[in-house]
Amino acid sequence: MRKRTPLAVMATLILLMITLVAPLIPMSSASAAESKNLIYDEANLLSEQEISELNLLANQYGAERQTDFVILTTNNVENQDVILLTEDFYDEQRLGYDKEHGNAVILTMDMNNREVYLAGFYKAKEYLSDQRLDAIRTRITSELSSGDYKLAFEKYIELSYKYMGYEPGVNPNNILFNGWFQLGVSVVLGGIVVGIMTYRSGGRVTVNRATYEDSSNSSVIDRQDRYIRTTVTKRKIEKNNNNGGGGGGGGTSRGGHSHSGSRGSF
Numbered sequence: 033m034r035k036r037t038p039l040a041v042m043a044t045l046i047l048l049m050i051t052l053v054a055p056l057i058p059m060s061s062a063s064a065a066e067s068k069n070l071i072y073d074e075a076n077l078l079s080e081q082e083i084s085e086l087n088l089l090a091n092q093y094g095a096e097r098q099t100d101f102v103i104l105t106t107n108n109v110e111n112q113d114v115i116l117l118t119e120d121f122y123d124e125q126r127l128g129y130d131k132e133h134g135n136a137v138i139l140t141m142d143m144n145n146r147e148v149y150l151a152g153f154y155k156a157k158e159y160l161s162d163q164r165l166d167a168i169r170t171r172i173t174s175e176l177s178s179g180d181y182k183l184a185f186e187k188y189i190e191l192s193y194k195y196m197g198y199e200p201g202v203n204p205n206n207i208l209f210n211g212w213f214q215l216g217v218s219v220v221l222g223g224i225v226v227g228i229m230t231y232r233s234g235g236r237v238t239v240n241r242a243t244y245e246d247s248s249n250s251s252v253i254d255r256q257d258r259y260i261r262t263t264v265t266k267r268k269i270e271k272n273n274n275n276g277g278g279g280g281g282g283g284t285s286r287g288g289h290s291h292s293g294s295r296g297s298f
Contacts, residue, residue, distance in 0.1 A: 067087070067088075067091050068087075068091060068100065069087065070086075070087055070090040070091065070094070070100055070101060070102050070103065071083045071086050071087045071090065071102075071103050071185075072102070072103065072104045072105070072121075073103070073105050074104070074105055074106045074107070075105035075106055075107050075141065075143045076105075077105050077141070077143075077181045078105075078181060078182060078185075082182045085182075086103065086182065086185055086186065086189070089186065089189055089190075090102070090103070090189050093189055093190070093192075093193040094129055095129075096193070097155075097159075097192075097193055097196045097197075098129050098130060098135055098155065099129050099135040099136060099137060099155055099156050099192075099196065100127055100128060100129045100134075100135065100136040100137070101136075101137055101188075101189045101192055101193070102127060102136055102137065102138045102139070103138075103139050103141075103185050103188070104118070104121055104138060104139070104140045104141065105140075105141040105143065105181075106140070106141065106142060106143065106144075107143050107144055108142045108143065108144040108145065109144065111144060111145070114140055114142040114145065114147045114148075114149040114295065115149055115151075115280060115283060115293065115295065117140060117142065117149075118138055118140040118149050118151050118293075119151070119283070119284075119285035119286060119287075119289075119291070120285070120286065121138065121140070122136065122138060122151070122153060122285055122287075122289060122291075123285050123286060123287035123289065127153070128153070128154070133153075133287070133289055134153075134154055135153065135154045135155040135156055136152075136153045136154070136156060137150065137151065137152045137153070137156040137160055137192050138150070138151050138153075139185070139188050141176070141181075145297075146297055146298055147295065147296070147297050147298070148169060148172075148173075148176060148295070148296055148297075148298055149280070149293060149294070149295045149296075150165040150168060150169055150188075150293060150294045150295075151165075151282065151291045151292065151293045152165060152282075152291055152292040152293070153289055153290075153291045154289075155196075156192075156196070156291075156292070157282065157290065157291050157292045158200055159195065159196040159198075159200055160192060160195060160196060160292055161200065161292050162281040162282055162292050162293060162294060164195045164204065165292055165293060165294035166294045167191075167195075167204075167205060168187075168188060168191045168192060168195065168294070169294045169295075169296050170296075171187060171191060172184040172185075172187050172188050172191075173296065173298050175187065176298035177298045280293060280294070280295035281293050281294070281295075
């Protein structure tokens with residue numbers, strides 16, 4: 033057998049490495065291409081690291097729901113209405129996970145007027161109704177008011193993802209969907225079953241009231257309760273509407289794209 037020179041061995045190893053690594057290059061490029069810019073921090077509320085972390089979270093959760101979770105912060109120097117501002121942003125940026133002007137939900141922070149608006153387009157409009165967006169906005173208002181923007185935006189992405197996991201018309205905050213409630217019910221039912229089994233395992237109890245009663249000497253003193261009247265007092269219960277000054281549902285953009293919506297101050 034002809035002995036291979038060190039140069040030939042090295043060339044073979046290089047070719048082998050190229051063969052193994054080459055298929056990975058297109059995959060890496062494709063993965064990078066799939067990562068969209070979904071955080072538009074025009075008001076400079078976030079650090080570069082926070083933007084990167086939020087963008088990664090939005091891309092990961094968005095892929096599972098096939099919906100872009102978008103965040104827009106603006107100083108709104110032109111003092112444009114926050115709803116119109118959101119609609120124009122959607123039209124101009126051609127947002128959408130599946131296509132231009134496709135599935136997307138947008139959180140817009142208007143720092144000039146201290147207002148926030150959430151809008152859902154197409155699939156997000158179907159799964160994130162005005163009521164569900166109201167619930168999300170209410171859950172993040174305290175963080176927005178205190179300036180904890182990153183936490184508020186994380187909750188917005190996570191809640192939007194969670195609520196889109198429920199069929200339209202279902203209340204995602206129903207206690208029946210709560211894991212701790214379900215665990216508690218399971219424990220109670222289990223306790224009842226064990227209690228019944230324990231009770232039955234001891235045999236039937238044959239002792240009753242008549243066992244020790246002397247019927248010839250016992251007597252009951254008669255008593256009588258007489259109903260006179262019923263008094264009803266009415267008191268108005270005030271509703272607590274402190275949810276960040278909510279108002280304004282969905283609408284249609286100037287580009288003709290309808291959406292759900294929830295507006296409030298913070």
